[in-house]
Amino acid sequence: MLVKDNINLRIINIHTIKPLHIENIKQECTMQNKVFSLEEHSVIGGIGSSIADVIATYGINSKLVKIGINDKFAEGYGTYSEIKKMNSLDANSICEIIKKNL
Helix, strand or coil: CCHHHCCCCCCCCCCCCCCCCHHHHHHHHHCCCEEEEEEEEECCCCHHHHHHHHHHHCCCCCEEEEEEECCCCCCCCCCHHHHHHHCCCCHHHHHHHHHHHC
């Protein structure tokens, strides 16, 4: 969806917080001006927070935008797709957040 707007992103899958692959995160963040983290739960204490710790600890000059559920309970009931949309975690919402922050 972003490519049609000439937005090309590099996607890195960090599937576990432990062990945290600090060297990989440092390398990827150092190469980018802006880094986005995406998680389907709270942005507090998740992988975005771990990335923020690496950026701060090593003085990396990248801005981090954490995408996920802010400090609140998830909204709504319904199917997985409906709940993602209600919480701005569907593909359209994620693309809009990225565009707004570029």
